[in-house]
Amino acid sequence: MSTTLEKLTTQITSSDQLYKNKEKYYLNFDVLPSDVEKELIFLGIPKLLFVRNEIIHVKHLLKEVFVKKNKSYLKHVLKYSDLVAYANFMTNRIRKILKFPRIINVRPSEINKDAYKNFYRMLSQHLKEEFKLSICIDFDHTITKFxxxxxxxxEQIKKYPKNHRLYIxxxxxxxSITGFIEKHKLPRPNDILGQKKDGKVEALKKIIKNSHFTIFVDNEREYCEIAHVFGAYAYLIVGKTEDNFPKLKYITLKKD
Incomplete structure (x- = not known):
């Protein structure tokens, strides 16, 4: 007996009109019925989409460093690593991406390739039980202010404590950080890392290495740039909202 997916595939391949508009339907899953999308989950299509998005992200970083020799990227690579070590770091990052879980319980139509441009959308899209997700937040003028x-x-991280981590x-x-947390009755993170400037960067690199996705929030652009160069999704605090949450801007050094 044919599945819904097989029936729909037969209809699409035999339709001249759909073929003529193939660009319109490229990776567009909104046109599929709900039951077909559910079948795609168990065929591993969400993994393919997440892998595709993340490989493109790494490709852009490697292009800026090794092809364009972008000085804005190179200054961070050479200060906190070297070209050989960076190539090795990013190669291992690619290996980590290719080992994403095969079954990720999210519909393909819900995976937005531009989610990274907004912190809350990025968090929501990757807040899946199957992912090793790490959120790293700075302390001074970040947690102290917000x-x-x-x-x-x-609250978001604790939904899936097995794979999700929150770091200061x-x-x-x-x-001093622990004292502030206790004084203001804030929940404890999984760990507090850094202790000094270079230690902060090394701790961040280690987290990126061991995570499927790393999201970093800081009020200092320099640290956001470093996080971006080494593969994290970095967001700079640029103001505050009416409800006293930070306004966050995605940081990239790429020049279009």
Whole structure:
């Protein structure tokens, strides 16, 4: 007995009109019935889409460093690594991407390739039980200024505690951070890392290495740039909203 997907595939391949408009339907899953999308989940199509998006992300980073020799990228690579070590780091990043879980419980039509441009959309799209997701938040002028934002992120992360992690990445000492958390009755993160400037960067690189996705939030552009160069999705605080949440801007050094 033919599945819904097989029937629909037969209809599409035999339709001259759909073939003529093939560009319109390229990776557009909104046109598919709900039951077909469910079948695609178990065929591993969401994994293919997530892998595709992330490989493109890494490709752009490698192009800026090794092809365009973009000085804005190279200054961070050479300060906190070297070209050989960076190539090795990003190769292992690609290996991690290709090992994404085969079954990811999300409909293909819900996967937006431009989700990274907005912090909340990016968080929502990748807040899946199957992913090893790490959220890294700075302390000074970030958690101290937006404690309710930190509390909100913690609420999201704790939904899937097995694979999701929340880190405070800061050059501050651990005692002062812990004291602030206790004073304001904030939930504890999975860990507090950094302790100094170089330590903050090394901690971030280690988290990126061990995660499927890493999202980084800071009020200092330099750290956001470093996070971006090493493969994280970095968001800079550029203001605040009416409900006292941070306005966040996606950071990239790529020049269009």
């Amino acid at each position: 404690p309710e934002f930190y509390r909100f992120v913690h 990445i800061s050059a501050n000492n651990k005692e």
